[in-house]
Amino acid sequence: MLHIKCPHCGMRSQNEFSYGGDASVKRPELNKEITDEEWDNFVYNRKSLRGKHLELWQHLSGCRQWIKVERDTATHEIFNTYKAEEEIS
Amino acid sequence: MQKYSIFNLVKNAFSNHENWDLAWKDPAPKEEYDVVIIGGGGHGLATAYYLAKEHNITKVAIIEKGWIGGGNVGRNTTIIRSNYMHDENALFSEFGMNLWRNMSQDLNYNVMFSPRGIINLAHSDAQMNAYARRGNSMRLNGIDAVLLNREQVKEIIPMADFSENVRFPIFGGLMQPSAGTARHDAVAWGYARQADSMGVDIIQNCEVTGFDVTAGKINGIRTSRGNIKTKKVGLCVAGSTNILAEKLNMTLPIETHLLQACVSEPVKPVLDRVVTFGAGHFYISQSDKGEMVMGGDLDGYNSYAQRGNLPTLQHVLKEGIAMMPFLSKLKMLRTWGGIMDMSMDGSPIIDKTHIDGLYLNCGWCYGGFKATPASGWTFAHTIAQDRVHDLNAGFSLNRFSTGHLIDEKGLGTKTWIS
Numbered sequence: 001m002l003h004i005k006c007p008h009c010g011m012r013s014q015n016e017f018s019y020g021g022d023a024s025v026k027r028p029e030l031n032k033e034i035t036d037e038e039w040d041n042f043v044y045n046r047k048s049l050r051g052k053h054l055e056l057w058q059h060l061s062g063c064r065q066w067i068k069v070e071r072d073t074a075t076h077e078i079f080n081t082y083k084a085e086e087e088i089s
Numbered sequence: 090m091q092k093y094s095i096f097n098l099v100k101n102a103f104s105n106h107e108n109w110d111l112a113w114k115d116p117a118p119k120e121e122y123d124v125v126i127i128g129g130g131g132h133g134l135a136t137a138y139y140l141a142k143e144h145n146i147t148k149v150a151i152i153e154k155g156w157i158g159g160g161n162v163g164r165n166t167t168i169i170r171s172n173y174m175h176d177e178n179a180l181f182s183e184f185g186m187n188l189w190r191n192m193s194q195d196l197n198y199n200v201m202f203s204p205r206g207i208i209n210l211a212h213s214d215a216q217m218n219a220y221a222r223r224g225n226s227m228r229l230n231g232i233d234a235v236l237l238n239r240e241q242v243k244e245i246i247p248m249a250d251f252s253e254n255v256r257f258p259i260f261g262g263l264m265q266p267s268a269g270t271a272r273h274d275a276v277a278w279g280y281a282r283q284a285d286s287m288g289v290d291i292i293q294n295c296e297v298t299g300f301d302v303t304a305g306k307i308n309g310i311r312t313s314r315g316n317i318k319t320k321k322v323g324l325c326v327a328g329s330t331n332i333l334a335e336k337l338n339m340t341l342p343i344e345t346h347l348l349q350a351c352v353s354e355p356v357k358p359v360l361d362r363v364v365t366f367g368a369g370h371f372y373i374s375q376s377d378k379g380e381m382v383m384g385g386d387l388d389g390y391n392s393y394a395q396r397g398n399l400p401t402l403q404h405v406l407k408e409g410i411a412m413m414p415f416l417s418k419l420k421m422l423r424t425w426g427g428i429m430d431m432s433m434d435g436s437p438i439i440d441k442t443h444i445d446g447l448y449l450n451c452g453w454c455y456g457g458f459k460a461t462p463a464s465g466w467t468f469a470h471t472i473a474q475d476r477v478h479d480l481n482a483g484f485s486l487n488r489f490s491t492g493h494l495i496d497e498k499g500l501g502t503k504t505w506i507s
Contacts, residue, residue, distance in 0.1 A: 001398060001399055001400060002398065014398070014400055015400055018389075019389050019390040021344075021391075021503070022344075022391070036490055037490075040342075040489060040490050041340065043433075043489075044342035044433045044489040045340040045341060045342055045489075046331075046340065046341075046342070046343065046344050047331065047335065047340055048331040048343060048344045048345045048391055049331075049391075050331075050332055050345075050393045053391055055390065055391065057390075071390075073345075073391045073392055073393050073394070074392075074393045074394060075394070076392070076394060076398075
């Protein structure tokens with residue numbers, strides 16, 4: 001069982017969250033000419049890193065906020081959690 | 090190579106079975122090969138076998154980081170089926186069914202193929218309609234499909250919950266009578282033994298650390314046991330695809346996720362089919378040893394852990410108990426997890442790449458085991474002829490750009506996350 005520290009509610013069990021995938025993926029800017037490749041990279045292509053992975057989770061059965069979690073995909077260690085809009089250095 | 094037969098069994102009994110040949114050798118890597126297959130799992134071993142058998146290419150090496158058959162071919166739930174609606178999946182899988190039927194004879198190795206039939210349960214009128222449609226599509230492609238009503242299902246699997254007061258009543262089901270199971274390890278070992286006997290080098294404990302690519306062409310690979318020159322490399326590494334793709338500066342429509350399975354304590358024969366729950370994701374069969382073999386959903390987040398987490402297992406088994414209440418009385422014997430190469434439309438990729446001489450075989454999601462022979466056969470063709478076969482033409486890498494997704498479940502992208 002993972003324990004995820006929601007930046008709004010504190011430490012909660014994994015059962016309260018739903019997963020939203022790689023958080024480093026950026027949607028191409030609106031009203032800008034983009035190539036098919038850029039669109040593919042947004043919709044389909046993923047690095048799927050082994051090790052440190054920044055990902056989106058939603059605290060579905062809690063505050064319902066989307067958050068970012070930095071987790072190791074091999075050990076499941078969670079290093080840090082952030083609010084969705086928080087800048088990560 | 091020594092043939093496995095009743096005659097040889099008796100003959101070797103006189104020498105206490107101490108003089109059997111090794112099933113495959115343990116060679117050191119040579120300097121150069123015509124083809125290098127990375128990944129000594131079912132698909133890699135099958136590819137090497139068909140390269141030698143169908144295309145007479147025997148200067149082949151299989152490079153395996155651990156030991157052969159130690160990945161997903163050794164930890165799946167052994168289900169074999171071709172109950173697909175879309176032509177690409179259906180024709181490919183049905184071609185594989187024919188290879189399965191002859192595999193024990195072809196490999197001179199008993200893979201214990203058991204065509205016991207699979208039943209997908211339906212729990213609503215809408216689902217019955219969807220199954221009728223899928224069954225018709227299957228029959229148009231020459232695959233056996235039988236739509237069963239509630240009474241017919243009850244006759245076949247009376248231990249399922251047919252009481253009136255249940256959340257997901259059984260309306261009926263779709264059966265593919267020719268589907269079944271096989272002894273998964275024997276598949277890997279059978280392919281390995283035959284490939285080895287035809288001259289393929291099976292190199293274990295050898296990790297690929299890099300690739301030599303110049304001017305868009307592959308020239309060789311770097312491994313923990315030295316450099317190997319080759320003009321053709323086939324990737325068959327399932328959940329590790331992204332790790333190797335990174336070394337090639339490729340980003341693929343694949344994510345690596347963890348899938349669990351489990352077996353109960355062995356019990357007397359109770360279930361002689363493969364059955365799937367239609368209101369969730371749960372499947373079950375009974376092994377020859379009597380264990381109930383069960384599986385279901387992914388853990389749900391990117392993982393290379395090869396070890397599962399309890400909430401998913403609990404969720405999956407709740408579905409099992411909803412479908413077959415007697416399961417609640419069983420003790421769990423073993424649970425395990427493996428890492429799956431989940432493609433973005435739920436269908437696999439067997440294709441050439443933008444790098445000359447680099448071939449890709451990945452994206453098997455939940456269904457890698459049953460695809461082993463057809464995957465090896467078509468991948469061997471793709472590598473040997475440097476072009477895809479009709480059977481795997483649809484499993485292209487660029488279908489995600491062109492929009493020709495093979496979205497079997499009609500769920501859109503990332504079918505496994507929704």
